[in-house]
Amino acid sequence: MSRPVLQILHPGIFTTVQDRGRYGFQRYGVPVSGAMDQFALRAANLLAGNGQGAACLEMTVIGPTARLLSDATVAITGADLTPTVDGRPLPRWEPAALGAGSVLSFPEMRDGVRCYLSISGGIDVPEVLGSRSTYVKADLGGLEGRALLEGDVISAFDDAGPVREAPTGFEAPSYGRRHNLRVVMGPQDDAFDDDAVAALLESEYTVSLDSDRVGYRLEGPRISHRTRPDIISDGTPAGAIQVPGDGSPTVLLADRGATGGYTKIATVISTDVDRLGQALPGQTVAFEALDVEDAHRAMRGTEALISAFAGLPPPSVSVDGEPFDVLDLEGRIVAGRLPWTAGARSTRRLARATIGGRTYEFEVSSEGGPGGTIA
């Protein structure tokens, strides 16, 4: 069951319904879409007592003015668009219970670009190909496949869990005017010479006006190819930095085509794709390369924060009560800290792993000190 919650009095500049995105249909040419700032979407949902993938409103630059048609708990995350209720400031990154008849508005952009509004229960629009995300170019998903218009009514499902507070010590992100983005080189970095890679990693780029949910075009030093700029079209992940023949890079984002035919010199890591979604034309971006393992470590940090929003303890492991590193088959650290001291011999220990709120106990043997193996 669902109920009408918001009546849109003014739609704002570009407000759409988004969730985590539409997977499984890229092979038919359907873009993923979904929230440009996935972290903000997930956090907004958890604060309002929803599952982290519920549908929210994504507003851009100036949000809607909307009247509450029923009592509802909402949470606002992402950009600071100075939210107010009946003219009074409404705090961000925490749940707020609002009464029927009150009027929400988001009149002025102070920091960041995209703000998320979750409604307790989650927004009720039909699921299309497994997602409620809007893809306006094909009139797909969301509310009639389009951005919100004056007079629209947004409904939310009735069944919501208890609201949650942001975890202790959480500081709301401040997006600022300069965005440092970490990238994994490739998939086609071999199409570029060292000078081109240096241009990407050592220069500053400016977000151009030609930037939207499909991608952000950047202005700055030209990135020249060693080979031809075209490839046989292949898949395009979010964050891919494609460089066409003119040498100016574009970072592909939520509404990118499922495939593309330009070389991709590097790919912005998922945590920082969220960050780029908060950048405004005219602002500065700079890139830093890291390897896949370090990118996964960064991602685990984001996931641990999401776990904390969900009220779950972060993954941790201890051995005989001491924090302890768990390595996967690739030798990457999954959790904890190395328990060995130099020269340690083979030992058998009791390990305790707490993952997703559940605790597992198991016996481990270690050999050969740091860098040794765990069985």
Next chain:
Amino acid sequence: MYESPKFLPAGDQALVVELGDVISPECNRRVNQLLSAMEAGPIRGVVDIVPTYRSLMIQYDPMLASFGELRSAVSEAMPKLKDGKAGASRIVEIPALYGGEYAPDLDFVAEQAGLSVDEAVRLHSSVDYLVYMMGFTPGFPYLGGLPDRLATPRLTTPRTVIPAGSVGIAESQTGVYPLDSPGGWQLIGRTPLKLFDVDREPPSLISAGDRVRFVPIAGEEEYRRIADAVSRGEYNTAPSERK
């Protein structure tokens, strides 16, 4: 095709398995075989797979699978792929009305080819086109096999709206616009079929690996009849002689 696949990182949540650097039916068949194998025995952590001309992009959840695990899983699957002919590929017949208001560029394409309009239509509809991949926009097939003679450059000024169903030629490619969109292809006809429909399972009429055959429609009346059958959900795109 490469001796063994290349594994290219594509950020922290995707990798590209590249099987070659050519557009060829053999390499593309390998892509589709690998896709089938990976879906027959699902690999933990795989979020989506995007098959293309000569590669697959695998999107994964790094909390559930690592780059190395996926590389191993693909490397183990490769030698088990069946060589030679895959199962007979599906043929999808696309009825198309060549000419009139639906084909503003047909005369130009025929003239470029040094053919009469009838000959150009016969040539375009005489080939079974291989669907190498889907992309660009929902339901759009990248078709291979256009007779060289019909290859025609794109329009110098793209049209702002090309109606859904338009059949076009651009360089050595031919294709069908599934949705109204801007574009610069030379338009030679239109099909009354819906190439993309979210209420259909799967939503796309055509999948990578299929073969597409264009069948000329006699005239406006038949076009309407097919369009009506399509809207009633009663139109069958399987070739009649094969059932």
